[in-house]
Amino acid sequence: MKKFLNFFPWVYLLEDYDGYGMMYDLLHKKSYVLTVKEIRSLKKYLEKPKDISLHPNNVVSKLLHLDLAFLSDEKLYIDRIRAGSPLIAYSSPTIKVESLELILSGECPYKKICPIAKEDYLLSFPCQLCYLGERCSQNTKLDSISFIDAETNKVIQKIDPKAISIVGSLFTKEPEKLLDGLVQFFKYSNQLRLVQINLPMYSVHTFSNLLQDVERRHINRKVSFNITLFYNQEEHFRNILKVFKNKMVPKIKMILVFNLKDASEVIHLLKEYPLTKYQNILLAPYTGIATNFNQIEKDFSELKDLFLQWFCSPDVYEFVGPTYWNEIPCMSSHLLLDSELNISNCRWYWLRGIKSKFSKEALRLSYLNWHWSNSELCSRCMLKAGCFACRIWIKHLMSRTARCPIRESLLKVASIL
Amino acid sequence: MKTHRTKLSRPSFFEIHDSTYMLDRETGIIVQIPRSDYSHLIDVLNNAFSERDLAHLLNAKANSHEVSNPEFFKMLAKLHTCFGAFITYDVYSIKEPTEEEIFQLLYRYGFQELMLEVTTACNMRCRYCVYSGIYRGFRTHSGSYMPLNTALKAIDMYFRYIESGSEYNPLREPSIAFFGGEPLLNFNLIRNVVNYVKSKYLRDYKVQFVISTNGTLLTDEVIDFLLLNSFIVNISLDGPQKEHDRNRIYSNGEGTFKVIMKNIEKMKERVMKLGLSKERIDVSFQVTFDLRSNLVKIWEFFKNCSIPTRVIGSVRSFGTEYYSQFSKEDFEKFDDEANILLNRFLAYVENREYLNSPDIFFERFYGDKVRRNYYRPLLSRTPIYQYTRSCIPGYKIFVDSKGLLHPCEKTPTKILIGNVSKGLEVKLIKKIIYEYREKSLKTCYKCPIAYNCPACIAILGLERNEENCDKLIKSFLKDASLLIEVYRKNPKYFLETAFPEVNVNECL
Numbered sequence: 001m002k003k004f005l006n007f008f009p010w011v012y013l014l015e016d017y018d019g020y021g022m023m024y025d026l027l028h029k030k031s032y033v034l035t036v037k038e039i040r041s042l043k044k045y046l047e048k049p050k051d052i053s054l055h056p057n058n059v060v061s062k063l064l065h066l067d068l069a070f071l072s073d074e075k076l077y078i079d080r081i082r083a084g085s086p087l088i089a090y091s092s093p094t095i096k097v098e099s100l101e102l103i104l105s106g107e108c109p110y111k112k113i114c115p116i117a118k119e120d121y122l123l124s125f126p127c128q129l130c131y132l133g134e135r136c137s138q139n140t141k142l143d144s145i146s147f148i149d150a151e152t153n154k155v156i157q158k159i160d161p162k163a164i165s166i167v168g169s170l171f172t173k174e175p176e177k178l179l180d181g182l183v184q185f186f187k188y189s190n191q192l193r194l195v196q197i198n199l200p201m202y203s204v205h206t207f208s209n210l211l212q213d214v215e216r217r218h219i220n221r222k223v224s225f226n227i228t229l230f231y232n233q234e235e236h237f238r239n240i241l242k243v244f245k246n247k248m249v250p251k252i253k254m255i256l257v258f259n260l261k262d263a264s265e266v267i268h269l270l271k272e273y274p275l276t277k278y279q280n281i282l283l284a285p286y287t288g289i290a291t292n293f294n295q296i297e298k299d300f301s302e303l304k305d306l307f308l309q310w311f312c313s314p315d316v317y318e319f320v321g322p323t324y325w326n327e328i329p330c331m332s333s334h335l336l337l338d339s340e341l342n343i344s345n346c347r348w349y350w351l352r353g354i355k356s357k358f359s360k361e362a363l364r365l366s367y368l369n370w371h372w373s374n375s376e377l378c379s380r381c382m383l384k385a386g387c388f389a390c391r392i393w394i395k396h397l398m399s400r401t402a403r404c405p406i407r408e409s410l411l412k413v414a415s416i417l
Numbered sequence: 418m419k420t421h422r423t424k425l426s427r428p429s430f431f432e433i434h435d436s437t438y439m440l441d442r443e444t445g446i447i448v449q450i451p452r453s454d455y456s457h458l459i460d461v462l463n464n465a466f467s468e469r470d471l472a473h474l475l476n477a478k479a480n481s482h483e484v485s486n487p488e489f490f491k492m493l494a495k496l497h498t499c500f501g502a503f504i505t506y507d508v509y510s511i512k513e514p515t516e517e518e519i520f521q522l523l524y525r526y527g528f529q530e531l532m533l534e535v536t537t538a539c540n541m542r543c544r545y546c547v548y549s550g551i552y553r554g555f556r557t558h559s560g561s562y563m564p565l566n567t568a569l570k571a572i573d574m575y576f577r578y579i580e581s582g583s584e585y586n587p588l589r590e591p592s593i594a595f596f597g598g599e600p601l602l603n604f605n606l607i608r609n610v611v612n613y614v615k616s617k618y619l620r621d622y623k624v625q626f627v628i629s630t631n632g633t634l635l636t637d638e639v640i641d642f643l644l645l646n647s648f649i650v651n652i653s654l655d656g657p658q659k660e661h662d663r664n665r666i667y668s669n670g671e672g673t674f675k676v677i678m679k680n681i682e683k684m685k686e687r688v689m690k691l692g693l694s695k696e697r698i699d700v701s702f703q704v705t706f707d708l709r710s711n712l713v714k715i716w717e718f719f720k721n722c723s724i725p726t727r728v729i730g731s732v733r734s735f736g737t738e739y740y741s742q743f744s745k746e747d748f749e750k751f752d753d754e755a756n757i758l759l760n761r762f763l764a765y766v767e768n769r770e771y772l773n774s775p776d777i778f779f780e781r782f783y784g785d786k787v788r789r790n791y792y793r794p795l796l797s798r799t800p801i802y803q804y805t806r807s808c809i810p811g812y813k814i815f816v817d818s819k820g821l822l823h824p825c826e827k828t829p830t831k832i833l834i835g836n837v838s839k840g841l842e843v844k845l846i847k848k849i850i851y852e853y854r855e856k857s858l859k860t861c862y863k864c865p866i867a868y869n870c871p872a873c874i875a876i877l878g879l880e881r882n883e884e885n886c887d888k889l890i891k892s893f894l895k896d897a898s899l900l901i902e903v904y905r906k907n908p909k910y911f912l913e914t915a916f917p918e919v920n921v922n923e924c925l
Binding site for chain 2: 095
């Protein structure tokens, strides 16, 4: 009997410039690559009813098995489920900031041995690290309380972010003051749901106390932590894992910084810590500016499916912007504010001094940077809805080859269907 | 906002070409039900008395051999458990927005346009005019002219709000619209206002001027002024002469078609003479029809016209007896014509004619509607109001000739939100929000289109009744039918016309 194929309403299939496809399951936050051949075959099934072979290698069988589609005896109209309307941005454009990064400043005792502070490396996730560049060595009188002053709060209210990420080192010396500031934040902002605190690795000794205070003040559901780890400082890594094991904080992420050429050793290290199942570890390799593309692609393949975390499957709330409005996932809806009320798009820009005093024009320019231009390859890529790789990093790599190492590696290692 | 789950909510069902569709209230999703399993779904809905029952029964059907499409029930079960389908959340209290919250919302989303009613006078007497006395709650024709002082106060007030909100929404560009009556009867004021804005605000803002005119008073001087100041010019024209002159007339009953067409020609000549590039010209027609209009003739007329149509809409049906003049035959004849045009549009969609020769009339008349419907917001709620998609007063500001502020040109005259001297009065805005929301909470909580309803302060004012709500539901379902027909012809139409630059193909 002939059957029709229907996608579940939370499943989207995007086909890109080379005929490859990506299936996005927005309900389970999973995604699957389809080859050119599979896409061709699938299109035939979508257009007309077929006798569908249940051979396990058949693309339809795989979709059914993965709960992405179902068969019916007639072609059914089913609305695609999504949150909001992709048309609304055109009717009343406005800037919606999901996450605001607040830059404190301070002195880092590890400045001298920091593996990424001295050389001109390309960082894959500068926005996730404790790293503040030259600011790490600044000895300033600012502390967390003076930073979150009335003027800053006014700017934060105007931006009205849903999440705030704090980075800087001084505040870890005075966790009480930091937490006072956080409680104030939650009172001030209309829709602030989460504060993420980016901690440097050396703060591990204060971390336990900080966690206790967070719990005591009943804000543990609203606070998450990022901890920057350097691959070559294994001792700290072990200590932090011990702390994690005994504490109940909902969101802790470890950012593991390493040179991409050490990829295979990093994999080996991670295998020793199965308790995390890598869920809370973000791999953040860096490369020298002059590193050869082929070498990078080769090193990527060492990481295999681990780097798939760079590709973060969107949910129903995250899908619209990147897909329909060409928003860059790693950059859109994200702003940075420093203690002098400068704003910048992200840490990469800020580290290079690309920042402006908070103003209408500065905000507008930041907004323009949130989008791919139509000529950029990424805007035609099936991964565009969920690729969180640092836009600057990828742009740099692609400027020399017009190829994307992430997409190419993904196609090699992740023929999931 | 406080809510609690009260009970299961039965979806609404509607039929198109022998197929049954369900519309779920909470998610807003439309799903076609396989014919062979319709009775099984009804069986589940009749026997489920709690959420747990429903999930259990849907999952049981998903694992049953008696249904033809078990996976369909699996999908419904997931829509229920993961997205809240088939559930009613009864809203029992909503926090009153504070003055600060209202202004923050307006700074972010509001002040999209300032509309100046430069005069209530008009040289025409269109039969369906909202100011002709046939609409409850609206003013009637009169001869009031807005003084320059009032207009300039309104302009300064508007730019104060724009400036205060610029760091909340830096993407907003000021838009100033001139409205009437017939605004060109007060052309001197328009010219003075434009010059004032240019001298005072053009350094900091890119201001868009807009005018809605009946097109009868377009002299060379007026045309040059509008063109050189890059106005968006909306000219009301209802189609070929017979169609237009039936309703759009002078007070002596004479039609206005010939005068307007002559002026359009004059406008084209001025464009040539001034040597303006096409990109700088933004002139379009606004078309209104009623049940005696011949839609096919109107389409043919505009299809061959070099000036595009911007808005095509029927005569407003709320708060009037206008439609009581039409007979059953009028309705039937209109439907017949409408069907002919619809079939032509469906062929246009199926053959993907829009890629090579887009038909602006089709795109405005059908396309906008089906795109809006296909991409309608699901799973989302408007701020402040729980139900409908009404805006917050202040989203636009309509300034009447006496300097009183209203939420928009379509709201009944009595709905005020301030005046040009004091600016927006939050107390008045809060009162409107409160009253509108109270009525919504009472009437919408059972409505199948509660979250997608186009009702707003302007459409229903603060007067709601069952008859009007019924009209809105029927209209939604009619639009849903159109959407599904278009989808059946060519599912690519939506993406290809709404997001031609999306760069990836969405396979459906």
